[in-house]
Amino acid sequence: MTTITRSTCCYCGVGCGVLIESEGEQIVGVSGDPAHPANWGRLCTKGLSLAKSVQSPIGRAMYPELRTSRSEARQRVDWDSALDAVADRFAGIIEEHGPDSVAFYVSGQLLTEDYYVFNKLAKGLIGTNNIDTNSRLCMSSAVTAYKMALGADGPPTCYEDLELAQTLLFAGSNMAYAHPVLFRRLEAAKAANPDIKWIVIDPRRTDTAAMADLHLQIQPGTDVALFHGMLHHILWEGLADTAFIEVHTSGFAELKARVRQYTPKMVAELCGVLEADLLQAAEWFGRSPAALSLYCMGLNQSSHGTDKNLALINLHLATGQIGKPGSGPFSLTGQHNAMGGREVGGMATMLAAHRDIANPQHRAEVAQFWGVDAVSGKPGLPAVAMFDAIKAGQIKAVWIVCTNPAHSLPDLPNVRQALEMAEFVVVQDAFAHTDTTAFADVLLPASSWGEKEGTVTNSERRISRVRAAVQPLGEAKSDSWIALQVAQRMGARLKPEHPGLFFFDSPEAIFNEHRALTVGRDLDIGGLSYALLEASPQQWPYPQGASTGQARRYSNGVFATDSGRAKFTAVDYLPVAEPTNSRFPFHLLTGRLRDQWHGMSRTGRLPQLFAHSPEPSLEMNPVDAERRNLKVGDLLRISSKRGSLILPLALSADLVSGCVFTAMHWSGQFLNSSGSNEIASSATDDKSFQPELKHAAVRIEKVELPWVLLAARKGDVLALHAAVQPLLKSCSYASISLQGRDEPVLVLRAAAKMLPEGLLEKLFAALDLYPNHDVLEYHDARRGLLKRVGWQEDQLTGFVLAGDTQGGEALLEQLIAGNPWQGPRLNAFSPKKLGNTPRDPVICNCINIRESAIRAEVALGADVAGLKAKLGCGSVCGSCVPELSRMCNQAIKA
Ligand SMILES: Nc1nc2c(c(=O)[nH]1)N[C@H]1C(S)=C(S)[C@@H](COP(=O)(O)OP(=O)(O)OC[C@H]3O[C@@H](n4cnc5c(=O)[nH]c(N)nc54)[C@H](O)[C@@H]3O)O[C@H]1N2
Ligand SMILES: Nc1nc2c(c(=O)[nH]1)N[C@H]1C(S)=C(S)[C@@H](COP(=O)(O)OP(=O)(O)OC[C@H]3O[C@@H](n4cnc5c(=O)[nH]c(N)nc54)[C@H](O)[C@@H]3O)O[C@H]1N2
Ligand code: SF4
Ligand SMILES: [Mo]
Numbered sequence: 090m091t092t093i094t095r096s097t098c099c100y101c102g103v104g105c106g107v108l109i110e111s112e113g114e115q116i117v118g119v120s121g122d123p124a125h126p127a128n129w130g131r132l133c134t135k136g137l138s139l140a141k142s143v144q145s146p147i148g149r150a151m152y153p154e155l156r157t158s159r160s161e162a163r164q165r166v167d168w169d170s171a172l173d174a175v176a177d178r179f180a181g182i183i184e185e186h187g188p189d190s191v192a193f194y195v196s197g198q199l200l201t202e203d204y205y206v207f208n209k210l211a212k213g214l215i216g217t218n219n220i221d222t223n224s225r226l227c228m229s230s231a232v233t234a235y236k237m238a239l240g241a242d243g244p245p246t247c248y249e250d251l252e253l254a255q256t257l258l259f260a261g262s263n264m265a266y267a268h269p270v271l272f273r274r275l276e277a278a279k280a281a282n283p284d285i286k287w288i289v290i291d292p293r294r295t296d297t298a299a300m301a302d303l304h305l306q307i308q309p310g311t312d313v314a315l316f317h318g319m320l321h322h323i324l325w326e327g328l329a330d331t332a333f334i335e336v337h338t339s340g341f342a343e344l345k346a347r348v349r350q351y352t353p354k355m356v357a358e359l360c361g362v363l364e365a366d367l368l369q370a371a372e373w374f375g376r377s378p379a380a381l382s383l384y385c386m387g388l389n390q391s392s393h394g395t396d397k398n399l400a401l402i403n404l405h406l407a408t409g410q411i412g413k414p415g416s417g418p419f420s421l422t423g424q425h426n427a428m429g430g431r432e433v434g435g436m437a438t439m440l441a442a443h444r445d446i447a448n449p450q451h452r453a454e455v456a457q458f459w460g461v462d463a464v465s466g467k468p469g470l471p472a473v474a475m476f477d478a479i480k481a482g483q484i485k486a487v488w489i490v491c492t493n494p495a496h497s498l499p500d501l502p503n504v505r506q507a508l509e510m511a512e513f514v515v516v517q518d519a520f521a522h523t524d525t526t527a528f529a530d531v532l533l534p535a536s537s538w539g540e541k542e543g544t545v546t547n548s549e550r551r552i553s554r555v556r557a558a559v560q561p562l563g564e565a566k567s568d569s570w571i572a573l574q575v576a577q578r579m580g581a582r583l584k585p586e587h588p589g590l591f592f593f594d595s596p597e598a599i600f601n602e603h604r605a606l607t608v609g610r611d612l613d614i615g616g617l618s619y620a621l622l623e624a625s626p627q628q629w630p631y632p633q634g635a636s637t638g639q640a641r642r643y644s645n646g647v648f649a650t651d652s653g654r655a656k657f658t659a660v661d662y663l664p665v666a667e668p669t670n671s672r673f674p675f676h677l678l679t680g681r682l683r684d685q686w687h688g689m690s691r692t693g694r695l696p697q698l699f700a701h702s703p704e705p706s707l708e709m710n711p712v713d714a715e716r717r718n719l720k721v722g723d724l725l726r727i728s729s730k731r732g733s734l735i736l737p738l739a740l741s742a743d744l745v746s747g748c749v750f751t752a753m754h755w756s757g758q759f760l761n762s763s764g765s766n767e768i769a770s771s772a773t774d775d776k777s778f779q780p781e782l783k784h785a786a787v788r789i790e791k792v793e794l795p796w797v798l799l800a801a802r803k804g805d806v807l808a809l810h811a812a813v814q815p816l817l818k819s820c821s822y823a824s825i826s827l828q829g830r831d832e833p834v835l836v837l838r839a840a841a842k843m844l845p846e847g848l849l850e851k852l853f854a855a856l857d858l859y860p861n862h863d864v865l866e867y868h869d870a871r872r873g874l875l876k877r878v879g880w881q882e883d884q885l886t887g888f889v890l891a892g893d894t895q896g897g898e899a900l901l902e903q904l905i906a907g908n909p910w911q912g913p914r915l916n917a918f919s920p921k922k923l924g925n926t927p928r929d930p931v932i933c934n935c936i937n938i939r940e941s942a943i944r945a946e947v948a949l950g951a952d953v954a955g956l957k958a959k960l961g962c963g964s965v966c967g968s969c970v971p972e973l974s975r976m977c978n979q980a981i982k983a
Pocket of ligand 1: 101102227260261262263264266267268290291292293295308309310311312385386387388422423424678679680681682683684685686687783
């Protein structure tokens with residue numbers, strides 16, 4: 090019997106409603122919830138593949154593990170032993186060194202209820218504000234700017250504004266990849282009304298930029314100057330809303346004086362764009378009946394991220410483009426519960442329900458509510474500083490929950506040293522093998538999406554229920570259960586006089602306590618309950634007695650500041666923290682791929698999600714590559730002041746000369762290094778403490794690694810991955826990719842100065858490729874070649890080409906395609922007989938349509954509608970539509 094459970098997608102801040110189909114304890118399908126107002130039934134590639142991502146237990150954290158000394162491996166233990174160990178070590182360290190000697194590093198992927206308990210545990214029970222989250226890497230500049238300019242955190246806008254806007258300004262947002270279901274709504278609105286203008290500000294020509302009416306391809310980090318240049322034109326052309334400025338804002342005179350010097354001509358030069366384009370953007374924005382800006386990491390992940398946000402909000406305030414349908418500064422949230430974390434105050438600088446640690450009255454309110462003596466007024470350490478303090482020995486124990494800092498924090502060499510220095514590291518994750526679990530003294534297995542209950546808040550402040558469809562796998566437990574168990578144990582020792590702090594018998598009871606703390610605050614949800622949310626997800630504020638949430642805030646022009654006026658801030662443009670120079674001449678940009686999620690612990694389990702971007706790479710403008718005599722596939726060492734990593738070269742005309750790009754997803758689970766953050770900069774914004782993950786100055790050199798290897802094997806790719814991953818580090822370069830669909834294939838590429846000792850023996854064992862009548866071997870000791878190819882009847886099953894990989898790509902295509910083997914098997918060792926196969930990525934994941942098939946139709950004159958009709962691509966989830974339209978447009982221009 091199939092059961093349907095309504096829940097929410099666990100990935101991005103769009104917050105799509107899903108219907109989970111389960112049979113017994115197996116999730117068998119996921120579809121979009123047609124009744125959910127975020128997506129009305131739509132899902133993107135990631136959401137659509139959720140069911141497949143949870144079907145195998147391989148790689149999941151199934152039971153608690155503990156090690157008693159660093160020289161030992163962790164051993165399986167029962168829950169009581171693990172919980173006692175965590176409570177004892179934390180309490181012991183606190184008793185000896187004080188409450189600020191411990192820290193929590195949590196995540197915007199926790200549910201609001203989980204978050205609430207961790208926050209109360211740190212701030213209420215232990216008495217430290219050392220609890221920060223990966224939202225520090227993500228949303229903290231947006232939070233800080235909203236509070237400075239509007240008086241309170243949270244977007245004033247809603248998703249309906251996407252359809253009502255006449256001008257859309259995408260600033261540092263690749264929405265086509267990062268918020269695909271909302272992007273579908275924008276595509277539809279524009280198709281219905283071609284007068285709608287799209288302006289994209291991004292140093293890369295992304296798929297979002299390629300669809301825009303105007304792409305301002307700025308130099309990295311120059312956004313503040315650009316916004317000031319636009320404002321300059323708006324003010325001097327009389328496009329400002331002087332009545333709005335007068336009645337509803339403060340600080341305009343100072344801003345006007347500041348912006349005077351940002352002439353469009355000067356700004357255009359500084360940003361590397363045409364003055365005419367800048368003026369066009371200002372005209373479209375300034376004269377628009379409804380201008381909406383959509384912004385994300387290109388603004389926030391900067392050492393001046395708050396200033397970038399403020400300068401953009403200035404544009405909205407100066408033109409009165411806020412609080413009206415179709416207008417406003419809309420910060421797109423990244424993770425599905427980035428907002429919920431902000432609501433419970435789950436960061437080092439915040440308190441519950443948008444209160445501030447710096448505010449004594451707020452602290453007293455929360456302390457009284459919790460029934461504790463006081464909440465510490467000492468600000469906690471934000472993420473980057475927290476890991477510095479761990480390295481310095483000031484923080485001795487850290488509990489990491491639902492995030493993978495040994496991959497996602499900048500300057501990983503420093504982060505690894507910190508994790509090695511710490512006396513006690515607890516990692517609570519749903520998966521057993523991440524770059525961070527390697528450092529865990531205790532591994533606590535968390536139940537995950539599909540197995541747990543709670544709520545999340547999406548980008549438009551809408552709270553949705555997350556519901557369990559099946560039991561947790563193995564002995565995994567929900568994050569809030571684990572936190573409560575440790576809290577009760579620690580409480581008995583540290584605060585026996587307050588025994589009632591953690592008596593919650595369900596996530597609902599936690600939600601109700603959180604709700605009570607919001608009453609009377611800007612995010613008042615006094616009128617919400619689980620029952621109501623189950624019937625329909627609602628936006629906050631939703632006070633007691635309300636019959637609906639509030640779609641738009643500040644529509645009466647009254648802001649959340651003390652004076653009720655919004656504040657202009659006269660920020661100045663400052664360059665990136667790490668300017669390029671002759672030693673580090675390239676700007677490194679990082680960002681997201683369409684079908685992968687962060688460190689890939691979930692999306693990296695599905696071959697079909699690799700198909701769009703199968704291999705890690707460093708993208709470079711073709712002119713820069715030619716000038717340096719580099720060609721596609723060359724292995725490059727990319728170095729910054731902090732470290733280096735090796736990646737193969739890919740060419741991309743989407744980058745201007747001087748900028749290179751790599752995706753942030755590749756980690757030590759798929760590479761021999763931990764990816765982009767080996768070199769990323771930990772310079773932080775001094776207002777929001779958010780690190781500049783979007784920019785580092787780097788050097789690029791070709792490396793000569795003459796010994797090469799290409800191997801591939803059909804089978805259970807998760808089991809193969811577990812066997813092959815430990816071999817990655819023995820090579821100077823190595824990457825794992827999963828390919829194929831119905832019959833998946835694991836692909837390993839590697840290179841080194843010479844054959845790493847013992848590697849081949851281990852690899853043959855991992856791939857189970859031993860010579861027999863179905864596995865042929867070719868060995869040339871003099872030339873250092875060893876090749877093995879396996880068959881089952883007329884099908885290839887796998888191969889290893891070591892020392893010489895010529896012909897390997899053709900063999901790989903043949904393995905993935907699964908066509909019957911033609912001719913003698915010995916041909917497998919003869920590159921000439923195999924031929925050359927160019928890479929042909931899958932563009933449409935739903936129907937599995939490759940680039941070559943699409944290009945062939947486009948050459949015959951097909952447009953997007955034609956492609957959908959003929960090939961079916963783009964007609965299911967639509968995630969590939971931006972790319973399809975780009976291919977069609979290129980054909981028209983050519
Ligand atoms: N497929 C997918 N979707 C995701 C995620 C994922 O992992 N995969 N993660 C989610 C999360 S947590 C987040 S935070 C969001 C992120 O969503 P986005 O911020 O939209 O995604 P990114 O690719 O990180 O960065 C956006 C763009 O910023 C540009 N950029 C770099 N430097 C600058 C600059 O100085 N100025 C400007 N204007 N732009 C610049 C980059 O070129 C990039 O195209 O995505 C969410 N959605
Ligand atoms: N260079 C560079 N670095 C970046 C960025 C960038 O653009 N460039 N972006 C930054 C941004 S915006 C973000 S948000 C971060 C994201 O960085 P991370 O937070 O490190 O990303 P994830 O890989 O999503 O980590 C989530 C972890 O939680 C686990 N997990 C999943 N579900 C559950 C659960 O229910 N409970 C528990 N306990 N664990 C669970 C997953 O297995 C995974 O290990 O990366 C940041 N780092
Ligand atoms: S857009 Fe995709 S990843 Fe984001 S919530 Fe919706 S289905 Fe999930
Ligand atoms: Mo994020």
